[in-house]
Amino acid sequence: MIRATYRRVATAFLLITFGITLAAPAVYASAAREPARARSAMVASQHELASKIGVEVMRRGGNAVDAAIAVGIALAVVYPEAGNIGGGGFMLIRFKDGRTHAIDYREMAPAAAHRDIFVDKDGNVIRGEGGSTIGYRASGVPGTIAGFEMALAKFGSGKLKWKDLIEPSIPLARDGYVLTNRLASLLEGYKEHLSKYPDSNRIFLNNGKYFKEGDLFKQPELAMTLKRIAEKGPREFYEGETAKLIASDMKANNGLITLEDLKNYKAKERTPIRGTYRGHEIISMPPPSSGGIVMLQVLNMLEEWDIASMGHNSAAKYHLFTEASRRAFADRAEYMADPDFADVPAASLVSKSYAATRRKGIEPKKASLSREVKFGEVSISEGQDTTHYTVVDPAGNVVSNTYTINDLYGSRVTIKGTGILMNDEMDDFAARPGVPNLFGLVQGERNKVEGGKRPLSSMTPTIVLRKDGSVWFAVGARGGPRIISAVMQTVINVIDHGMNIQQAIDAPRIHHQWLPDEIFHEPYGLSPDTMAIMRGFGHKFADRPGNIASATGIMIGNDGARYGAIDSRSDGAAIGY
Ligand code: DON
Numbered sequence: 071m072i073r074a075t076y077r078r079v080a081t082a083f084l085l086i087t088f089g090i091t092l093a094a095p096a097v098y099a100s101a102a103r104e105p106a107r108a109r110s111a112m113v114a115s116q117h118e119l120a121s122k123i124g125v126e127v128m129r130r131g132g133n134a135v136d137a138a139i140a141v142g143i144a145l146a147v148v149y150p151e152a153g154n155i156g157g158g159g160f161m162l163i164r165f166k167d168g169r170t171h172a173i174d175y176r177e178m179a180p181a182a183a184h185r186d187i188f189v190d191k192d193g194n195v196i197r198g199e200g201g202s203t204i205g206y207r208a209s210g211v212p213g214t215i216a217g218f219e220m221a222l223a224k225f226g227s228g229k230l231k232w233k234d235l236i237e238p239s240i241p242l243a244r245d246g247y248v249l250t251n252r253l254a255s256l257l258e259g260y261k262e263h264l265s266k267y268p269d270s271n272r273i274f275l276n277n278g279k280y281f282k283e284g285d286l287f288k289q290p291e292l293a294m295t296l297k298r299i300a301e302k303g304p305r306e307f308y309e310g311e312t313a314k315l316i317a318s319d320m321k322a323n324n325g326l327i328t329l330e331d332l333k334n335y336k337a338k339e340r341t342p343i344r345g346t347y348r349g350h351e352i353i354s355m356p357p358p359s360s361g362g363i364v365m366l367q368v369l370n371m372l373e374e375w376d377i378a379s380m381g382h383n384s385a386a387k388y389h390l391f392t393e394a395s396r397r398a399f400a401d402r403a404e405y406m407a408d409p410d411f412a413d414v415p416a417a418s419l420v421s422k423s424y425a426a427t428r429r430k431g432i433e434p435k436k437a438s439l440s441r442e443v444k445f446g447e448v449s450i451s452e453g454q455d456t457t458h459y460t461v462v463d464p465a466g467n468v469v470s471n472t473y474t475i476n477d478l479y480g481s482r483v484t485i486k487g488t489g490i491l492m493n494d495e496m497d498d499f500a501a502r503p504g505v506p507n508l509f510g511l512v513q514g515e516r517n518k519v520e521g522g523k524r525p526l527s528s529m530t531p532t533i534v535l536r537k538d539g540s541v542w543f544a545v546g547a548r549g550g551p552r553i554i555s556a557v558m559q560t561v562i563n564v565i566d567h568g569m570n571i572q573q574a575i576d577a578p579r580i581h582h583q584w585l586p587d588e589i590f591h592e593p594y595g596l597s598p599d600t601m602a603i604m605r606g607f608g609h610k611f612a613d614r615p616g617n618i619a620s621a622t623g624i625m626i627g628n629d630g631a632r633y634g635a636i637d638s639r640s641d642g643a644a645i646g647y
Contacts, residue, residue: 105572105625105633108646112632113141114622115459116548118643119247120144120153123238124461125645130234133227134463135163138471139218140235141459146214147242147292150274150491151256151478152457152548155295155307157493158213159456159473160355162342162531163225164541166466170533171225174524175217175337175473176358177210177495180326181521187326188501188519195501202501203508204263206325208481208494210525212307214473216337219304224339236300243489244293251283252641260479269484270491292489308332312488319486334522345420347373348565350542351535354557355472357414360406361530365558367398370425371432378566382577383596385603391562392582392589392609393432395555396443399584404445407516408524414516418448437608440587455479456529456553458546460624462632462646468624470531470544472553477508498525509550512585530557534564541626543571547637549619552590555581556619564625571625572635581618588612 106112113124124141128134138161145153158177164170188195188202199205222232257264258280264270271277273289281287299306306312309332317329342353343362347369354362371394380387406414418424428446431438456474475481475493483492500513507513509528517526530553531546543564547556556579563574578595582588588610591601601611620640625633634644 103572105570105635106644106646108632108634110464110632110647112462112624112634112644112646113137113459114624114634114636114642114644115141115145116457116622116636116640116642117145117148117153118645119148119242120459121643121645125647126238127230127235128463129647131227131229133465134461134467134469135221135225136227136230136235137461137463138459138469139222139226140238141461142214142218142471142473143236143296144239144242145457145459147239147289148247149457152455152474154212154473154475154480154491154493155214156209156212156485156490157473157475157480157495158210159217159471160359160527160529160531161217161221162353162355162470162533163221164353164468164533168539170342170353172340172342172355173217173221173337174340174358175213175220176524176527177213177493178331178335179210179496179499179519179521179523179525180328180331181334182326182328183496183519183521185518185520188496193502195505199266200324202497202499203477203481203494205481206320206323206483208496209325209327209483209492210495211327211331211335212493213335213337215299215304215307216335220337220339232303233300236296240293240296240300243289243296246286246288249281249283249285249287250641253287254281254283254285256478257281260482263482264479267483269486269489270479270482273484273489274479289489291487295488295490308335312490315488316485316490343416343420345370347561349537350565351539352532352561353535354530354532356409356416357406357526358408358524359527359529360402361528361554361557362532363406363416363419364398364402364528364554365530365532365561366420367401367425367428368394368558369561370420370422371397371429372562373425374429377562382563382567383600385600385607388580388589388596388600389435389437389604389607389609390432391559391580393438394429395582396438396440396584397428397431397446399551399582400440400443401445403512403514403584405448405516407526411520411523412516415448424448435607440584443584456548456550458531458548458622460544460546460622460634462544462624462626466541466626468533468541468544470533470546472529472531472546472548474529474548495525498527506585510586511551511583528553530554532557532561534561543623543625545571545575545621545623547619547621551583552581552619555579556621560621560623571623571633575621575623575635576638579618590618591615592618
């Protein structure tokens with residue numbers, strides 16, 4: 071019934087607006103270039119040098135997990151805005167034989183952190199230095215090295231050692247690499263806060279002289295740190311010289327992270343969250359990420375409608391997508407947080423029956439108001455600057471990994487003598503429940519700051535299966551809450567609109583996160599008449615368009631070939647053999 075109504079709405083749009091019928095659903099593909107193709111193995115990451123290192127690891131007999139670790143370490147050197155050892159993230163692994171694992175190496179709040187740590191005596195959220203985004207107090211305890219340690223021990227090939235995966239990145243830090251115009255300008259663009267911290271100023275801003283395109287960019291302290299970690303093993307970061315350097319610099323600068331916090335950090339295995347969309351299994355990250363749940367909620371709500379017939383960029387489709395997103399993000403604000411600290415009703419939220427209830431409030435041609443769309447009712451007692459890269463190895467094992475230091479260049483603090491740029495992940499907590507964070511996200515009481523807790527994330531490393539259960543494609547993105555929109559629209563673009571992985575990633579997208587109550591859109595992403603139709607329904611658009619996240623992904627073709635894609639919105643390289 072609802073499906074029929076929407077088919078009629080879509081038909082009406084196409085007939086009235088374009089004078090065409092629905093006999094052959096149109097595929098609107100913005101990308102002209104083909105995805106990178108290889109027979110056997112592929113790495114898609116946001117820097118060519120990192121992708122090459124991952125490929126080399128697989129040529130030496132390493133599997134996708136080994137390669138993913140080496141790529142992660144390399145990005146910490148060549149992609150300092152987001153690649154890191156001073157942050158954390160999530161790794162989703164699918165072995166060819168069907169074993170599926172999720173590693174949570176999200177940062178943990180230091181023990182001294184508490185609910186009101188980012189609020190002044192008048193109850194206002196502290197901005198700038200001392201708050202949750204800039205300076206020493208903004209950092210959670212980094213998880214990247216512990217996550218990679220766990221990944222290697224449990225899921226590595228056993229053919230390559232820890233040292234083998236760190237070592238290729240050491241010369242890149244020690245001897246340097248040539249800066250692109252993009253990275254040189256980006257560093258200068260972040261001078262306001264990077265310049266406040268002596269090691270950040272020296273390393274990333276060339277002592278105030280800044281870097282230019284073509285300069286050789288060296289990070290000798292980071293090279294030394296990586297050498298120590300390579301030789302002494304991952305515990306060095308948490309208990310050795312590196313840990314001491316982090317704790318003493320923190321202490322000297324009113325930071326919170328202590329030696330004890332570092333020693334107590336633990337990566338965790340989580341059970342991946344699973345759902346289906348039109349018969350395809352979707353595997354993604356569970357809490358402490360909201361990504362998997364929000365995506366599955368939206369897909370479940372949309373499944374009822376014939377999105378393919380509406381067409382990729384239509385007002386009919388975007389209206390439904392917006393309404394579904396509004397509801398899922400309202401639930402995010404209320405229900406989602408670190409499951410070790412708060413009850414998160416994940417299974418109820420991703421159930422088809424809950425989606426059916428949530429969908430009932432969506433009207434065909436009328437936008438809801440976010441202030442009137444509250445979180446839905448579910449049973450609580452159920453028992454209980456980012457970068458994404460994807461790796462497929464010759465055996466067909468897949469890793470989908472997203473990790474981050476939150477904002478570009480994180481807290482802007484480089485720990486003295488280590489070259490480690492620290493995260494500002496504390497801002498992913500609700501500094502004060504109800505007050506928007508860096509990404510404008512309004513979050514609730516469950517995601518308040520608590521010592522030892524992981525802040526709620528939007529990172530959405532995802533793997534989609536064919537109906538026969540084999541891996542079809544893997545995708546993820548950077549961009550805060552917009553990550554979720556980028557990933558779910560990529561999934562819709564492939565499944566409903568029949569796009570290849572490059573087209574699906576490049577195609578224009580929109581984003582609505584409940585609050586603020588407006589649709590973010592991209593330059594040239596929506597035609598004026600589509601926007602006019604949507605305004606007619608009552609939707610509001612953000613004043614200015616801007617890019618919505620940036621994704622990377624790999625698809626495995628029917629013929630077994632690997633197809634890699636880097637978002638046209640950013641740098642990177644998909645390389646294979
Ligand atoms: O975990 C999260 O959701 C955020 N810290 C991600 C930040 C991000 O994607 C910034 N990227 N450009």
